[in-house]
Amino acid sequence: MTTKRSIAELEHLALRMRRNTVDICMQRGGYAGQGVALADVGACLYFHEMKPDGNGGFFDRFVNSNGHDAIMDYSAFAELGLYSIEDLRSYNADGTKVDMSPCEGQRGFEITMGSLGQGPSQSAGIAYGERLRGSGKRVYCLLSDGELQEGNVWEAAMFAGHHKLGNLVWLIDNNDLQAGGATHSILSVEPVPEKFAAFGFATRRINGNSIPEILSAFDFARSVDDKPTAIVCDTKLFSGCDYLQGKFPMAHYLHADPEDWQRGLDELDAKLAASSEVEMAN
Template identity: 40%
Template structure:
């Protein structure tokens, strides 16, 4: 059954509602990767609360524009879209199927997005262009961009950040998943990124750094940067095993997780119970503050 789409005019979700939504995002993602026993589950575990706040509270899907810069986070996007009625939950079972709409890495065919990007680091440029167009057309629409932290190693991200600040794109809000994970390992082992908040501030952005698994802190941070006349970024510190640390070994490669049938069964029980109780997720702290 498709859920009713949520807009800004709908009843505001409580923090408890958003925590439950985050647990369901994790459960959807687990079911999507369970077919093959591997996939981009870690991205959904780290960004589940971000998705709950962004899709379930901040974004008006009938009005606003959303850019997904890291295409492999499409798994989180699909799960969140099912939660707000933009996808039928039954279609999630086709994730990664040949010829299906829900490709493992998002493409121009991915439903529910203004843009998804191929090579990492391109999404902010696209979002900045859309935000400028919305302002010139006086549409009143906001533009949201979801970025991963490894993308900050790309110069194009910082060129776009300069452009957005120069043009005062107050209608542009970025949420950054700071999970310290990329395909080659921990981001800090590849390229030192810290101090991330200070760098964005130096580029002229409104910046709030929060624990990315705290829905109350996330939604307050989004509201704060949206109220600022500058483009805004919420830097969300997260963990790629968040919510399933009791099932998946700590040494697992969070960028591309492998899960056994036994782990899937145990994880489903854990996630269903956490969703039922709206349990808070183990906090990870805030990087760079």
Template identity: 60%
Template sequence: MRRNSSPLELEITAAKIRRNVLDICRQRGGYAAQGVALADIAATLYFDELRPDGEGWFKDRFVLSNGHDAIMTYAALAETGHYSLDDLRRINADGSWVDQSPIEGQLGFEMTAGSLGQGPSQSAGLAWALRQQGSDARVYCLFSDGELQEGNTWEGAMFAGHQRLDNLCYIVDNNDMQASGHAADVMGVEPVDAKFEAFGFAARRISGTDVQELMDTFGAARATKDKPFVMICDTRLWDGIDCLQKALPMAHYTAKGAVDWDAGLADINAALAELETQHER
């Protein structure tokens, strides 16, 4: 049974995840802009969509393909209580076990990420194997729009469509930014929805920061039969923290001294306080 969280509760959780991202990345820098932008997806996924297994983890499986977005997972699992912020603040420090790009077997990570484009194929294989085992577990895979430039992504999509893997949901972080600039300038990938539909998917394009729309789309994915589902989530770097979005709108990796972390924390704490006030009314 899913948890039936309210949209406002998930917005509060997303704000806390954004705060955690800044708290972690301010120590040594990191992929903070992406983690902040993905907070609403993370909140909806971990706190409403993924079913608990009754043993302190999740029955459904989440595959993170773009390893540099691990900061999103760390920040979300700090809110679930699976990670401590004290440990996460040592990310990438000498002697720390918290890696910026995670490895298979680390809590919360199904695969070793970092070589882009592998998640869509690995998650399709995982979904197929679970179906063969008679499991009703679902598989969710998050990957970036830049990974749509990788051939392996489309091999996975072709397999998923051919096998009619209706237990598989792809989540595309469509922010039109990668290390070399705008994705549309490096190698255009649009129209994303039409391409996936041609591979046998049901596709829906949504805002990646609208919690209600995310909840509705996850519901549509569960209701879809005989084909996999892809949700193309339009996001912008730093979504949810205006002052950082204005200061560094094209950030890929954010160095420790590149932004005013205190200003960002003040911004998100003010937004969080307003959301909590609404919740108390």
């Protein structure tokens, strides 16, 4: 399903994921800002970092804790062939099987998402179990900065640090935004890396929209075998789509006019065309 990709290939895939996100959300609204912003992390995770199992799935395991970040997964699944883009356009429709916050057992998802703080705990338990089995599987968990306000995140961090879970990597989407406004003004969670270090994690803080930095952080995590790793990914809503980012910088959930969605799509189509030309030239 996946092989190691070049930076240029991953950047192109991230652009396709951004376009998929806007296409999916423009039908009836959605968490488009998060999906667009997380495309770089998702492209690196799904198309470079996690080992495929040879049967259309992955050897490694990924837990996405935030319901609103599922849109990033869906945008990747369209590229992986797990869902068609036509199916994904039913996102958030009545009776859809493409839920905004997927449940355990839905194709592509390990856990029921959206109960903030649950994913880190479950990922730590999964990583502990995989280590006991000697499976060699690595476990990745995506969580948000606002989610760090949940106490059970830190219970899980205590457990992971105590058991030195070197097969566990937490990816913190640090966009300084939660449903009620800016995270720093509601209940600051900074300094994030230092807090995780105090719980026994190896830490890296990166630009979450820089594919070279993301890949370097994954390499760093693989070099650490005696403690879990927390990668703090600083992102901004709609990063990579200038029009939507400029017009909706604080849109936790976006309803927009058709003209705004279309301008976002047009911008991404132009970037994809330029990216394809670079690929062909190389």
